[in-house]
Amino acid sequence: MSLRRFVAVRVAATVPILFGVSVLTFALVHLTPGDPIDQMVALNPQISAAEEAAIRARYGLDGPVWQQYLTWMSNVLQGDLGTVISVDQPVLPYILARLPETVALGLFGWAIALLIAIPTGIYAAVNKDTLGDDLSRVFALSGISLPNFWLGLMLILVFALWLDLWPVLAPDKPLLSHEMLWYLVLPGVTIGTASSATLMRVMRSSMAEELNKEYVTAARAKGLPERTVVLKHVLRNSLISVTTIAAFLTASIFAGAVVVEQVFAWPGLGRAFVGAIIGREVDLIMAITLFTGVTIILANLLADIMYAVLDPRIRYD
Amino acid sequence: MSHDAAAGTSTVTRRRVLKTAGAATVMTLAGCSAGTDGGGDGESEGGQSLDPVRERAEVAVDEIQDGGTLRFGLGAGIDSFDPSYSTSAPAGNVHGLIYESLITQDAAGTVYPWLAKTWERIDVKEVEDGAYEPYMVSAETDDEGNLVADDQIIIRNPEAGEVLTVNEAPDAVADGTYGIKYRAELHEGVTFHNGEEMTAEHVARSYEVLENSSISAQTFDSFLYAEAVDDYTVDIYGQEPDAEADSQLPTTVYPMEHIEEYPDTGADPRNDLTPIGTGPFEFESYEAEQRAEFSTFDDYWLDDLGLDALEWWDGPEGFPTSPVVDAVTVAIVQDDATRAAALNNGEIDLTYGLTSDTYGEYRSAEDYRLSVTNAGAYNFLQYPVTVSPWDDERVRRGVNQLIPRAQIAENIYNGYRNPAYTPLPELAADEGSADYNALVEELRPQTEQDTEAATELLQEAVDDLGVETPIEATIETNTSDDRVREAELIAQVMSNTEFFDISVETFEFTTFVQRILGPEYYQQGNIVLIGLSGTFNPGSFYDAVNSIDNFGQCCNFQRVDTPDLDEIATEARFSVEAVEDPQFRGEQYDQVWRGLIEQAPNSYTVFGTNVSSLSTDYVGHNTYTFSSGILPYGLHDPTDQQVAYLDRE
Numbered sequence: 001m002s003l004r005r006f007v008a009v010r011v012a013a014t015v016p017i018l019f020g021v022s023v024l025t026f027a028l029v030h031l032t033p034g035d036p037i038d039q040m041v042a043l044n045p046q047i048s049a050a051e052e053a054a055i056r057a058r059y060g061l062d063g064p065v066w067q068q069y070l071t072w073m074s075n076v077l078q079g080d081l082g083t084v085i086s087v088d089q090p091v092l093p094y095i096l097a098r099l100p101e102t103v104a105l106g107l108f109g110w111a112i113a114l115l116i117a118i119p120t121g122i123y124a125a126v127n128k129d130t131l132g133d134d135l136s137r138v139f140a141l142s143g144i145s146l147p148n149f150w151l152g153l154m155l156i157l158v159f160a161l162w163l164d165l166w167p168v169l170a171p172d173k174p175l176l177s178h179e180m181l182w183y184l185v186l187p188g189v190t191i192g193t194a195s196s197a198t199l200m201r202v203m204r205s206s207m208a209e210e211l212n213k214e215y216v217t218a219a220r221a222k223g224l225p226e227r228t229v230v231l232k233h234v235l236r237n238s239l240i241s242v243t244t245i246a247a248f249l250t251a252s253i254f255a256g257a258v259v260v261e262q263v264f265a266w267p268g269l270g271r272a273f274v275g276a277i278i279g280r281e282v283d284l285i286m287a288i289t290l291f292t293g294v295t296i297i298l299a300n301l302l303a304d305i306m307y308a309v310l311d312p313r314i315r316y317d
Numbered sequence: 318m319s320h321d322a323a324a325g326t327s328t329v330t331r332r333r334v335l336k337t338a339g340a341a342t343v344m345t346l347a348g349c350s351a352g353t354d355g356g357g358d359g360e361s362e363g364g365q366s367l368d369p370v371r372e373r374a375e376v377a378v379d380e381i382q383d384g385g386t387l388r389f390g391l392g393a394g395i396d397s398f399d400p401s402y403s404t405s406a407p408a409g410n411v412h413g414l415i416y417e418s419l420i421t422q423d424a425a426g427t428v429y430p431w432l433a434k435t436w437e438r439i440d441v442k443e444v445e446d447g448a449y450e451p452y453m454v455s456a457e458t459d460d461e462g463n464l465v466a467d468d469q470i471i472i473r474n475p476e477a478g479e480v481l482t483v484n485e486a487p488d489a490v491a492d493g494t495y496g497i498k499y500r501a502e503l504h505e506g507v508t509f510h511n512g513e514e515m516t517a518e519h520v521a522r523s524y525e526v527l528e529n530s531s532i533s534a535q536t537f538d539s540f541l542y543a544e545a546v547d548d549y550t551v552d553i554y555g556q557e558p559d560a561e562a563d564s565q566l567p568t569t570v571y572p573m574e575h576i577e578e579y580p581d582t583g584a585d586p587r588n589d590l591t592p593i594g595t596g597p598f599e600f601e602s603y604e605a606e607q608r609a610e611f612s613t614f615d616d617y618w619l620d621d622l623g624l625d626a627l628e629w630w631d632g633p634e635g636f637p638t639s640p641v642v643d644a645v646t647v648a649i650v651q652d653d654a655t656r657a658a659a660l661n662n663g664e665i666d667l668t669y670g671l672t673s674d675t676y677g678e679y680r681s682a683e684d685y686r687l688s689v690t691n692a693g694a695y696n697f698l699q700y701p702v703t704v705s706p707w708d709d710e711r712v713r714r715g716v717n718q719l720i721p722r723a724q725i726a727e728n729i730y731n732g733y734r735n736p737a738y739t740p741l742p743e744l745a746a747d748e749g750s751a752d753y754n755a756l757v758e759e760l761r762p763q764t765e766q767d768t769e770a771a772t773e774l775l776q777e778a779v780d781d782l783g784v785e786t787p788i789e790a791t792i793e794t795n796t797s798d799d800r801v802r803e804a805e806l807i808a809q810v811m812s813n814t815e816f817f818d819i820s821v822e823t824f825e826f827t828t829f830v831q832r833i834l835g836p837e838y839y840q841q842g843n844i845v846l847i848g849l850s851g852t853f854n855p856g857s858f859y860d861a862v863n864s865i866d867n868f869g870q871c872c873n874f875q876r877v878d879t880p881d882l883d884e885i886a887t888e889a890r891f892s893v894e895a896v897e898d899p900q901f902r903g904e905q906y907d908q909v910w911r912g913l914i915e916q917a918p919n920s921y922t923v924f925g926t927n928v929s930s931l932s933t934d935y936v937g938h939n940t941y942t943f944s945s946g947i948l949p950y951g952l953h954d955p956t957d958q959q960v961a962y963l964d965r966e
Contacts, residue, residue: 034831040531041834041870050463050473051534052870057459087396089587097605156658168659169648172608265650265659267606275394275651280827 003308007301014297018290025289026072026282030065035280036085037061059085061282072286082283084276091287095269102268104175105261106253108184109191113253114246116196121203121242126230128208136200143197148256152190152263159186169265187264191256195249202245207238240311247303251296368957369424369691369744369942371926376937376960378635385963386644387935389948390656390668394606394649398592399583400569401526404535409945412569414611414645414952415510416594419501419520419567423956424690424942426744426853428563429629432515432570432595433501440498441558441896449556452489453479469528471537472556483528486542486554495541496557497896499566503549504626507618509572510593510600517545520553523571526579539565560748560895560902561854570595597639597953609647613640624955632958640952641962647948660685660930666963667931667938669947673733673799679930687928688951690940693744693851694925695737696803697862698792699875702918704842706788711778713917716817717764718771719810726923729802733928737921738764740913741858741906742851744924744942749855749910751903756910763914768814775816787818794821794846795829803922804846819844836869839876847872848925853942855906859886862919877918885909937961 037056056062060071075082081091124136160166166186173179210216211234219229257270265271269288276284391410397403400412419433430436449472456464456478464473468482481489489495507515521543527536539562541554555562572593575584584592586603593600595618598611619638624630648665650656653672659665679685700707700716707713722736735742738761746753779786794804801823808819822843824832832838833845849872851857860867864883867873889895889905913919929940929947938961941950951961 032828034827038831038834039827050459050461050465051531053459053461053463054465055531062460087394087585087587088402088582153654153658156655161658161662164662167664168655168662169650169664170607172604172646262652263655265607265648265652265655267604267649271606271651278827 003305007305010301010304014294017297018293021293022073022286022290023069025286026065026069029280029282029285030068032280035061035282039086039279059083068282072283076286076290081287084281084284086279086281091283094272094284095287095291098267098269098272100175101266102254102257102261102270104180105184105187105191105257105266105268106250108188109195109253109256109260110246110249112185112188112192113195113199113249116192117199117203118242120196121200122207122230122235124200124204125207125211125238133204136204140197140201143193143200146193148190148194148259149263151193152187152260155186155190156263170267187260187266190263191253191260194256195252198249198252199242199245203238203242206241207234210234210237237311240307243306244303247299247306250299251292254292254295367425367743370939370957371689371691373939374688374937374961376962378633381637381641381937381960382962382964383641384643385965386646387642387667387952387963388646388648388665390659390665391647391649392651392653392656392668392670394651395603395609395647397583398585398600398603398609399526401530402532402583402585404532404945406943406945409943410948411609411611411647413596413946413949414598415592415596415600416569416571417596418569419503420564421954421956422564422853423954424939424950424959426564426747426942427956429627429956430501431627432503432507432520433567434504434626434628435500435502436563436567437500438497438563438896439500439552440495441893442496443893444494444496444557448494449481449489450474450477450479452485452494453477453481454485456480469533469537471541483524483542487544490542490544490554495554496891497555497559497562497566499553499555499562500546501551501553501567503551504618504622505549506621507595508616509595510591510614511572511574512616513572513574515570515572515595516548517551518548519573519576520551520570521545522573522576523568525576526571526583527568530581530583536568540568557891558893558896560890560892561856562896564853596949598645601644606649608649611645611647613643627955630955632955636955636958637953637960641960642952645948645952657930660932663932666935667929667948667951669927669929669940669944671928671930673731673928675930676731676733676928684933685930686933687930688938688940689733689929690927690942691735691742691744692925692927692942692944693742693853693857694848695742695851695858696800696846696848696922696925697737698807698920698922699845699847699862699872699877700918700920701790701839701842701844701875702878703839703876706778706782706784707790707842707844709778709782710916711774711781712788713920714763714915715771715775715778716811717914717917717920718767718774719814720764720807720920720922721766721810722764722922723766725803725806729799729806730923734923734925737924740910740919740921741855742924745851745853745855745858748853748899748902749858749906751900751907756907760910760914766810772814772816775814779816786816787812788816789818789820790842790844791820791822792844792846793829793833794823795826796823797826800846800848807846807922833874834869834871838874839868845874846922850943854890856886856890858921859906859909859913863913875918879912879916879918882909882912882916885912934963934965935961936964 041052084091084094120136124133127133156168160168170183171179216229216234219233257268258273261268261270262274273288391407393407395408395411396405397408398411400416417432420428420436421431422428453474456466459465464475464480466480466482468484470480470482471486472481503517524543527533539555539559541556543551543553545551553566555566575593579590582588584590591600597614597617599614601610601612603609617639624638650659656668657671657675660668676687679687700713702708726734726736739757741749750756792804792808794800804821808821811817811819849861861872863877863879865878868876885905886909889902895902927940927944931938938951939959941947953960
C-alpha cells in the first residue's frame with residue numbers, strides 16, 4: 001500500500017470514530033442533569049416559566065435529545081459549531097481565540113517531556129541496574145503518581161513564591177515573546193512531567209532491548225566507540241517505539257492541560273473545557289471533544305508515518 | 318422615608334434619605350460558601366443603619382496618593398461587559414467601573430441620587446385589579462401554553478390570553494394608570510466616554526436595551542414606562558405602589574450609540590463593541606479569560622461638577638471627586654490557590670472569594686489584611702412540607718431548635734459566619750422590622766439550640782401523629798466542603814435524638830439545582846440545605862424561599878405555601894401604606910418573620926459576609942455589601958466617604 005493510500009484510508013476511518021465520539025459525548029452530556037438555562041434560572045429567580053421556555057427554545061434545548069443531536073450534527077456539517085450560551089458567543093471564534101495558548105502549552109510540555117525522557121532513558125538503559133537507573137525509576141514512579149494540580153501548585157510555591165524566579169500569572173506579553181517563553185516553563189514542566197516519566201521508561205526498556213541485539217555486539221566488536229554505538233545505531237532503533245508512545249501521549253498532554261491551565265490561570269482550551277462542563281455548555285463540550293479527537297487521530301497517524309520513516313522495514317498495511 | 322404629605326412627595330437629601338429594599342444585585346443561589354466574618358448580632362440604633370463594614374479603614378484626605386494601577390484578582394470570567402446581559406457578581410465589578418445609574422447605594426443600602434441631581438417620588442396610588450386590562454393586546458401561546466410576544470411583555474393575563482407590552486404602557490400611563498411615579502432631575506454636563514452628553518432621552522430610552530434580554534424580568538417585573546419631560550427631567554413609572562421603587566426603577570444609563578446601534582449581543586469586546594458609560598473608568602482592552610484593562614476617564618462628570626453638585630454631600634474638603642488610581646487591571650484567575658499565590662507574590666493587590674482557611678494567614682500577616690462586611694448571603698434548610706411528618710409544623714419547629722447555629726458559625730465557618738437567629742439579617746433590618754432588636758430578642762429563644770424544648774415539641778408531634786421513630790430522612794446539599802460539613806453536623810445533632818435517623822447526600826451544583834427544581838421533587842421527602850443571597854430588600858429574605866409564586870423555580874423547592882404570610886409580605890411592599898409609612902412596613906414584616914418561625918417551612922442557619930483579601934499597598938479599601946460592588950466601591954464612593962489609594966513605597 002502506498003503512503004498516500006494509507007493516509008487516505010486512515011483519514012476515512014476517522015469519520016466513524018468521530019461520529020461515535022460525538023454520539024457518546026452528546027449522550028453523556030445529556031445524561032448529566034442540568035443545562036446552562038437551569039443555571040440561568042437558578043441565578044435569576046425572576047425568570048418566569050414562559051421566559052425560561054423562550055430562552056430554551058432560542059438555543060434549541062427544548063426538543064428531545066435525538067432531535068437536538070440531529071440539529072447539532074446538521075449545523076456542524078454546515079460549519080456552525082453552535083453557541084456558548086453563558087456569554088452568547090459563537091463556539092468557533094471562542095475556540096480559535098484559545099487554541100494558540102493550548103497549542104503553545106502542549107508543544108512546550110511535549111518538548112520538556114522529550115528533553116527529560118530521552119537523555120534520562122538513555123542514561124538508565126546504558127547504566128542498567130545501577131543507582132542512576134534506580135533513581136530514574138523513582139523519578140518515573142513519582143512523575144506518574146504526582147497529580148498535576150499538586151505539582152503545579154508546588155512549583156508555584158517554590159519557584160514563584162519562595163525563590164521569586166517566576167511570576168504566578170502570565171505576563172501581559174505576546175505569546176511569542178521571551179517573557180512568555182520563560183513563564184511557560186513552570187506549566188510546561190507540570191504538564192510534561194507525567195508524560196516524560198512514561199516516555200523515559202519506554203525509552204529505557206526499548207534501548208536496553210536494542211543494546212542486547214547482535215548488531216550492537218558486532219558494532220562493539222568492530223571497535224566502534226560506545227558513544228557512537230549508542231547514539232548512532234541504538235538510539236535510532238529505540239526511538240521507534242518512543243515515537244509511537246509520544247504520539248499517544250498527545251491525549252494525556254491535553255488531559256493535563258485541563259488541570260494545568262486551571263492552576264496557572266492559562267486561558268486555553270483546557271480551562272474553557274472545565275468551564276463548559278461546569279456550565280453544561282453542550283456545544284462547547286462537543287466542539288472541544290471533537291477537536292481533541294481529531295488531534296489525537298492525526299497524532300496517531302503521524303506516529304504511524306514516522307514509524308515507517310524511522311524503520312523502512314515497516315509497510316503500510 | 319420622610320413624606321411630605323402636603324405635596325405628596327418625598328425627596329432624597331442627606332437628612333431625608335430613602336432607605337432601599339432592592340440591591341444592585343439579584344438573589345442568587347450560592348453554589349459554594351463565601352467566607353464570612355464573625356461578629357455577633359448586628360444592632361440597629363434609633364432607626365439608623367449600622368455600617369455593615371467591620372473595622373472600616375479610614376483615610377486622611379491629605380495622605381491620599383494619586384496614581385498607579387490597581388490589580389484586581391477576579392475568581393471567575395466576565396460573562397458580559399454589558400449590564401443588560403449579566404447580573405453576575407464578577408461582571409458587576411467591571412460594570413461598576415464603566416456604567417452608572419440615576420442612583421447609588423451606600424454599604425448600608427441607603428439610596429442617594431447619583432446621575433440624578435434629585436430623585437423624587439411624586440405620586441403613588443393603588444392599582445385596582447384589572448386596571449391594565451383595557452390596554453392589553455392578544456398574545457400568542459407557545460407549546461407549553463405560555464403567552465409570548467415579540468415585544469417586551471410587562472404584564473400577562475393568562476385567562477384572557479392578553480398581555481401588556483412596552484408598546485401599550487404609554488397609553489396606560491397617559492390615562493393615569495400606574496402605581497408609582499418618580500421624577501429625576503439630571504445633572505447637566507454629564508458626558509459618556511464617547512463624548513455624548515447625557516440627557517433625559519438617554520435615561521428614558523435606556524430601558525429599550527433591556528427589552529427581551531435574559532435578565533429583562535428583573536426590570537420589567539416593576540418598571541412600567543419612562544418618558545423625558547425636558548432635556549434634564551425624566552419621569553419613571555412603576556406598575557404598582559412599590560416600597561422598593563426608589564432602587565428598583567432606575568437602570569443603567571446608556572449612550573445613544575448603544576441604544577440604537579448595538580445588536581442583541583450587547584456591548585462586549587468579544588463582539589468588537591466597546592462598553593460605553595458615564596463611569597469614572599473607560600474600557601481599554603480585554604484578553605479572553607485573562608485580563609481586562611481600564612483607564613481613568615478624563616472628562617468624568619464629577620471631576621467637572623465637584624462634589625458640591627451632590628446635594629447630600631457633607632464630607633471633608635478635598636475629598637477626591639473620582640478614583641485616585643490611574644488604571645485598573647482585572648486579572649481573571651479562577652483557581653483560588655493560584656489567586657492567593659498571585660496576591661502573596663505581589664502580582665495582584667486585591668481579591669475576594671478565597672477559601673476561608675486562608676483568612677487567618679492574611680489576618681495575621683504584616684503586609685496583608687482582610688476587609689470584612691456583613692452581607693446578604695444565608696444558608697437554609699427547606700423541609701418537605703407536604704410529606705408526613707414534615708407537614709406538621711411542630712416537627713419543623715423542633716428541628717429548628719436542634720440546629721446548632723453558633724457551633725456551625727464558629728466551628729465550620731471558622732467564625733466567618735453569623736448565626737441566623739431570625740430570618741432577617743441586620744443588612745435589611747431598617748426596612749424589614751419596626752424594631753429589630755426587639756424582634757431578635759423575641760425570636761431568639763425559638764431559634765437557639767434548645768434540645769429540651771425541641772424534644773418536648775417533637776414528642777408531642779410524634780405522639781399525636783402516631784409516627785414511628787426514628788424518622789428517616791436525607792439532607793441533600795451541593796458538594797461544597799463547608800456546606801457538606803454543615804449538613805453532616807445538623808444530621809448528627811438530629812440523629813443524636815431518639816426522633817431521627819438522618820443521612821446526608823451531596824451533588825455537584827448544577828446537578829443539584831436541576832434536581833431540586835424538578836416539579837416532583839417536593840414529594841420525595843428530602844431536606845434541602847443550600848445557600849442563597851438576599852439583598853437590601855427585606856422581602857428577598859422571604860419571597861424566594863417561601864412564596865408559592867416561586868415554587869418550581871428559585872427557591873421554593875418543596876412547595877412551601879404560606880398564603881397568609883405571602884399576603885402580608887405583598888402588603889409590606891406593594892401597597893400605598895408601605896410606600897408612605899416605614900413604620901407600617903416594618904410592622905408588616907415583623908409579622909412575616911414571626912409567622913416564619915411559627916410555621917418553620919425553612920430554617921435559616923447562618924448569615925454570611927463578604928471578605929476581601931488585600932495587600933497593605935492598597936490603602937483605605939473597604940468591602941462592599943455585595944461582591945458585585947467590591948472593586949468600584951472600594952476605589953471611590955462618596956456616599957460612605959470611601960476612597961482607597963495605592964502606596965507602593
